[in-house]
Amino acid sequence: MIGEKIKSLRESEALTQEEIAVKVGVSKEFISMVESGKRNPSLEVLSKIASVFSKEASYFMDTKREDFALALRTAQINEKDKEEIRKFKEFCEDYYFLEEATGEILHPIAPIYPDPPSSILSNFSQTYQYSEKLALDERRRLSLGEEPIRDIFLLMETQGVRVVRMNMEESPVDGAFIYSRDKGAFMLINSSQSKGRQFFTAAHEYCHYLKDREKGYPICQVITNGSGEPKKPIERIANLFAANFLMPEASVSKLVSLYAKNRLEAKEVVQLKRYFGVSYQAMIYRLKDLGYIRRPKLEKLLQIDPATVEEALFGFTEERVKQPDRLPEIYCKLAVQAYTQGKISFEKLAELLKVDSFELIERLSKGGFIQ
């Protein structure tokens, strides 16, 4: 158990046994044996290993699994964000409480896909192939064909993930994913981001759901390097998965060859990104990864304001649309259901729906609480 935790943490940080060994002051062989469970490190060594990951030694000795595995999609995190995450966790507790009260518990349905062999993580093309296969396998399982995904949030609900959209204005946190064996999966999406970006975040977190949910420890946050690429392999895979899941190569190449063979300007990119429901930026990077545009072109396209192009083309842009901060529909339904079944009081209902009793009476009288 200790060894497994160390190994998982080490791999998620993209460190080698040797690098850990140097930091701790032991041999790499010893780290190998600890990870494989053939040796137990002394308390002193364990403390040093823990400090490499900014943790206490007790973290490794605690044999019970963490209640929640948490994966964040963010570049930086501050105290205010931590508070938001704490609120999210609390909300998950309420959500689960309502499911239990009404007997309508959402169970994870999707299979758990195996991790790639750690030996391929330093190789970009092998990592890409693994992520692409994962995305295509999942699309096949869901019978999605080559069609774009119209509502990824709904899709996730059908796979056993509760999607919670919270407006976290000013926060760099795009989204988070938490999972526990008892309660299942919850996904947080920062609804202050554009819809396209929310879609990408959702697909990213969905990857963690598919392959990391049983890991039983906080997964990690996305730390990006200078070019905006996530440094940690686990997050790089999630991003590659998201790109392949939302914009399958076959589908992109078909559209490009049909409609934009010889010119891929901002107009075409906007049309493509609307088709796939992703952000302008995500579409550009996807086109570059697939070899349709090169770096200078990418730089040029990134300079253009997509909202202006989109408004000129369609008279409307999704780039600037901000989602209102609202509770998940299913959560609201469950709350009202629990109340009508007499499982919770009127006051509790108001508290769970985050309204005062006057507003609650008014909204209930209008035929339910479905927003």
Added chain:
DNA sequence: AGGGTTGATCTCCAGAAACC
């Protein structure tokens, strides 16, 4: 070539056995 594993070996230390 680099990352990881395996087997032989050394070192240290606690506890048991032998000795005076």
Added chain:
DNA sequence: GGTTTCTGGAGATCAACCCT
């Protein structure tokens, strides 16, 4: 009973090896 010696196990390293 106190001291010395022996022994076994764990921690750790070294060198060789395997795998990709």
